[in-house]
Amino acid sequence: MILRFCLKSVFAIFTLALMPAIASAAGHESSALNSGDTAWMLTATVLVLFMTLPGLALFYGGLVRSRNVLSVLMHCFAVACLASVLWVVCLYSLAFSDGNAWIGNLDHMFLKGITVGELNGGTFPETIFIMFQMTFAIITPGLIVGAFVERMKFSAILLFTTLWLILVYAPVCHWVWSGNGWMFNNGTIDLAGGIVVHATAGISALILAKMLGPRTDFPKRIRPPHHPAMVMIGASMLWVGWFGFNAGSQVAANEAAGMTMLVTHISAAVASLTWMVVEWLKTGKPGLVGIVTGMVAGLATITPASGAVGPMGAVCIGFLAGIVCYFACGFVKNKLGIDDSLDVFAVHGVGGIMGTILVAVFGVAAFGGLSDHAIGAQLFTQAKGVGVTVVWSGVATIIIVYICKAVTGLRVTQEVEYTGLDQEEHGETSYNFE
Amino acid sequence: MILRFCLKSVFAIFTLALMPAIASAAGHESSALNSGDTAWMLTATVLVLFMTLPGLALFYGGLVRSRNVLSVLMHCFAVACLASVLWVVCLYSLAFSDGNAWIGNLDHMFLKGITVGELNGGTFPETIFIMFQMTFAIITPGLIVGAFVERMKFSAILLFTTLWLILVYAPVCHWVWSGNGWMFNNGTIDLAGGIVVHATAGISALILAKMLGPRTDFPKRIRPPHHPAMVMIGASMLWVGWFGFNAGSQVAANEAAGMTMLVTHISAAVASLTWMVVEWLKTGKPGLVGIVTGMVAGLATITPASGAVGPMGAVCIGFLAGIVCYFACGFVKNKLGIDDSLDVFAVHGVGGIMGTILVAVFGVAAFGGLSDHAIGAQLFTQAKGVGVTVVWSGVATIIIVYICKAVTGLRVTQEVEYTGLDQEEHGETSYNFE
Amino acid sequence: MILRFCLKSVFAIFTLALMPAIASAAGHESSALNSGDTAWMLTATVLVLFMTLPGLALFYGGLVRSRNVLSVLMHCFAVACLASVLWVVCLYSLAFSDGNAWIGNLDHMFLKGITVGELNGGTFPETIFIMFQMTFAIITPGLIVGAFVERMKFSAILLFTTLWLILVYAPVCHWVWSGNGWMFNNGTIDLAGGIVVHATAGISALILAKMLGPRTDFPKRIRPPHHPAMVMIGASMLWVGWFGFNAGSQVAANEAAGMTMLVTHISAAVASLTWMVVEWLKTGKPGLVGIVTGMVAGLATITPASGAVGPMGAVCIGFLAGIVCYFACGFVKNKLGIDDSLDVFAVHGVGGIMGTILVAVFGVAAFGGLSDHAIGAQLFTQAKGVGVTVVWSGVATIIIVYICKAVTGLRVTQEVEYTGLDQEEHGETSYNFE
Amino acid sequence: MKLIKAIIKPFKLEDVKDALSEIGVVGMTVMEVKGFGRQKGHTEIYRGSEYTVDFLPKTQLEIVVDESIVEQAVDVIIKTANTGKIGDGKVFVIPVETAVRIRTGETDSEAL
Amino acid sequence: MKLIKAIIKPFKLEDVKDALSEIGVVGMTVMEVKGFGRQKGHTEIYRGSEYTVDFLPKTQLEIVVDESIVEQAVDVIIKTANTGKIGDGKVFVIPVETAVRIRTGETDSEAL
Amino acid sequence: MKLIKAIIKPFKLEDVKDALSEIGVVGMTVMEVKGFGRQKGHTEIYRGSEYTVDFLPKTQLEIVVDESIVEQAVDVIIKTANTGKIGDGKVFVIPVETAVRIRTGETDSEAL
């Protein structure tokens, strides 16, 4: 989507923001740098990095026991660094160089051939596009952390992340957002990563959690979140950062970015309140961890649709996100019995997939949407995209887990698990209050 | 003010940033999108949301007992979501559609008639203006939270917030910032909300606190802030976010925004040091909670004036903010005996009102200001604006509190108060360190 | 560098972003406001302030004992306010007004002569340039806080900071970044403060720590960081804020800013992983405090070089930062026996100096760099700049410390040190969990 | 001398302390503890899953007093800490052989 | 009645609690403590410097029981808390003279 | 055997621990507590309002020792923890009937 929107933006800007005289000269001007777009893309990049560091890390860290909080922060941090380096080494090239419909080539390994002056085919420098997209490659494996907290070996996490980024993230990213990708070209709508980010991470999380096995004592003696305030801080950072994620995916400071911001926010607010009310009705008390989880669900769900729906579509999507993800959490843990510890699948997977499907409906003008597709055909396109992604992510994850099992081993010993990963894996203690 | 500044900006940009050829064509170009302004307004919106989530929430959360911290975060979060939804439903329309001098109409309920391409009469999309203004409607009732922490029923909070936004915020916002508003048209100066935000919230907080009654054991056994570091984190977020609040209210990335940022910062720094010194002299020790409270006072006080004063005016305003708000805190709690628990009135109310008055003085050229009003007349205009707002907010708050009393009841029981709202109202525990 | 880049930017923008017709008229247009650059500089300023408040404060606060955490936050906060006020009073004038090659004059004391409409000789308002540069003057003495935590008198800190900013920061800043400065004019490369920020702070920290003496019980009974999660939160904020620091120093939203952001990020990620691996090999466990310290080292080291190196140069710089700073920490504490408590010299000093030297190498095209200097000559220029700065900072610091000793005394008593500065100096308690 | 160990509901601490002061008990040591007893723990529900919290927050007071006022002190505690609801807590009395004030070296009754 | 004071490894708490419940011990008070003993503290290394952590996190249980089941309770604790590794902890038994239930005023055995 | 319960100023912990080690006391259990006594709490002032902090942070050591060294241990604690200022704390001695080492099942003196 991004590249397509780029082109749109270029035109939008030349038509709207500059004067006729320029527009007429637009032919050879189409790759001129626009400082406003550049300013926004710099900012959006900062915001998306902020989502992971420290946003997601805190959101997850507050949910585990106090003896494992540092390990969770460490996972998020190390994964972010690792993904950054891999992005430079080969991921960017695999994802965004031409290649074929399924995968890019290796022409830009180590960012070979990127010059300072090059624009990204749009209105801002290629370097910023590389950075912006890198932050997506950072947060996506970061999301998966929620599935394996409190029990997975640190070395296994690093290996898993490396393989997963190469085998799952890079190809799916290429399919959807590269000009040569098959989903890009069949008109699949995924503005900011319902498929690329949330579906891939969600499915892989579920499978990894299943293969890894539950935390010892799950579900009988699992502890409540050790620090709900930390969860809320992280969630709030996710919220503000998500504007970079979604509105930044419009790759311009323009009208589309404005509407994307608006619908993103509406979905988050509605989903939060919906979750709160459901929880209130079901348990008698509206909780903080609940309302912020609703918020994340609302944001994940609107993500693919945020470039195509209007305010009322956002209200509907937020409402559905709040309800469906709420029940999905209970379903995975209690019915499936899978210890997807921090509900990555139920919130991100279910949300991302649902949003990818719903955009086919709420994106059309009849529902206040901005897209001009036919609901039926688009539903099929969206479903196909989701389906292939789910299968690919699932199969690849299974293979990767077997490799990790063989190379590093997956789990820490039970004693380490009991004493806590902070002490045992990282040699640190979380709260030394005296 | 905002719309007025919009127009100014449009001209500024066309005169300064583009070339004569365009300026001459400016007639039909006046609503062209400027990507730089758009980038800044996207960013400013993010910053103001960040002020509430998690800024204000942490600032307040750290000040209460550990058994109530989650409830405070929940109040801020739920209020933010509720305000967002109400904004979409009717508040935006009430505040910013034409209507009359006192209130807007309902033409834009549910954001009816907002299209993606529409600009806000200025240089960036209407959608972003809706979002930017929404963040003000989010933080204002958020400020009031400080008045009722540790004792008010959650259901009552939601009801109070709903009614307050409709009866107080929307009209006052319309008076001051809508093109039809009576204060807008009588030349009242309030760049970023000395009246709209701080005066309304401050007065309503004072009255609500009085009607609600003090925390049991106030003032004898009230506990010191449970987590001053959390207070400082929140305060720092308020500081950085406030640049979006004030400089964003110039609705353009231009010269005015630059000066606004500068004077905002100066006032905050001066007020912080002033408060610190006063506290040092009075108590023998300069405290962290004190210095950051001074900062908030400095920011609240400069808010209405930040578009009209120069650096030296900012120094004076910051100095007065630090001193006056310091003593106002003691006055409300010890002399009036009102448990406005987190000093909403003394810091925001007093600061906002003081700044609204002082701008009449420090805004003139003789004091290094940028405005060309006559001090005397402007003083009268400003005082009238404040006076009407105070009366309106006060009366409306009294009515709303009675409604809440009847519908939901106001306070939790004493046992709930003792055990803590976290456990009793939200079913959560704040710090599960083991 | 900044001003030089300004000029470049102006040209870049006119050549690339606008059309020929304008470029030809550029003569008298060269100081036109660019709203995109302005938007980015507003944002960058916010980001750099965020680095100190609360970023650096948390990074440092988490590393000390729980009985001193508030004092550290207080140091950072009060220093920030003090630096802001001093900047307005005289520092800006001393640093950036014309003067001679060694120091500016006092023409702009109290920001005299700054008007709202003035641009900074570039494309955005002078007011924003004042603010942006102020945030650098805020963070630099903030860095020094790490050297004296847990034992220095608060009054001494305020006096030290005041004198240091006037005697060290203002002149060095003038040398390097003012159009009249001798390093500016001899072609010293220091985009964002390897010399101005990190070398000055690092050297002064080392000397202050030595003269102040170690914490009682150092090194035998010194406590591990009381809150590594707080350290990580602060570090993450430093990371995101650093984009404002480095990419903002390009003073435009342009191609150079994009590349600067990219290499900044790469260095941080590589240094983090490098440090982690070294620690893993040396101690058997990869720790959270370690990896984030590596990140800071990577960022400090790339800072001077971030406008001149390419992605591969950034990889090398990050790698060296991770290794060298790791061993520097142990060297200072264990070999030199200096209680530079939070490793200001080992991380910032060593990193900043190393980066300032390395840019001479990695900045040339042969190593993928963007500069066209001759390695040998540039090495000499860089070394001379570093050398003079080190000597100046060192001597001035010694003098300042003697003054403080005479006027306020340097250290708290041992009893105060044992009981903790929070209680004794600021009258507050950090964690009141009940 | 006896050590009175009282486990009470946290929000009763201030009342108990005040009541003890009134009868001349001027020293005590307090700690936050977790209690398990007849009053069953509660469940907290997060995202649709139940978490059992077995241990409840309680406050424990330790007060060393002269033989002569043990009974009175226990009575005062019981009366003040009572809410009539399950989980109000317990008072235990334990013999103490010696007491010393660190500052002065005074012992026994004089040390209290 | 006796007060059983057991210092155990924190992760054994749940097991010990369950085991005690099984033999009918329905009440106990638990606190987080720091232990110092044969099991030496560890060093944590930050940025190349070693920090000695002398005290290790332990959990202390205090359980007042009737004379009659003291031995059994101690046995159960020892068996359940045992890992065979240094630092497993200690059990101490201390005499208790009186016990009162705050809610009802019941005393001694009935108070437990 | 006796249980020595010492309530001291927190910053004296390390010194006391070291002094005890020197006389051969190799085990102890430590907890953070809040103390109330002659040393009155302080007021903290926030935003012009005073907050009374009744309870002061103290550290409590619990050390079970053989009869034979009780006196010496108490002496050492008193000497080391003394600052001469109010609030230095107390030492209490309480009888212990049994001690068991969980790891080995050794009892009494051997368990210490």
Ligand SMILES: Nc1ncnc2c1ncn2[C@@H]1O[C@H](COP(=O)(O)OP(=O)(O)O)[C@@H](O)[C@H]1O
């Ligand atoms: N046998 C016991 N030994 C030590 N502490 C006990 C014992 N029984 C109860 N307690 C403490 O007393 C608290 C209250 O006891 P509980 O049985 O819940 O209610 P009640 O005191 O009303 O009978 C418990 O939470 C626990 O801390």
Ligand SMILES: Nc1ncnc2c1ncn2[C@@H]1O[C@H](COP(=O)(O)OP(=O)(O)O)[C@@H](O)[C@H]1O
């Ligand atoms: N004499 C003692 N008095 C009180 N507590 C003790 C004593 N000795 C040991 N402890 C407690 O028991 C814990 C375990 O003791 P330690 O000597 O380390 O191992 P072990 O129990 O295997 O002999 C210590 O951490 C401390 O909390």
Ligand SMILES: Nc1ncnc2c1ncn2[C@@H]1O[C@H](COP(=O)(O)OP(=O)(O)O)[C@@H](O)[C@H]1O
């Ligand atoms: N009767 C008591 N029972 C238990 N603890 C006590 C008693 N009296 C004092 N303490 C503890 O000893 C600490 C110091 O006592 P305090 O009376 O303040 O000073 P001093 O020890 O100098 O007389 C108190 O904070 C409290 O923790």
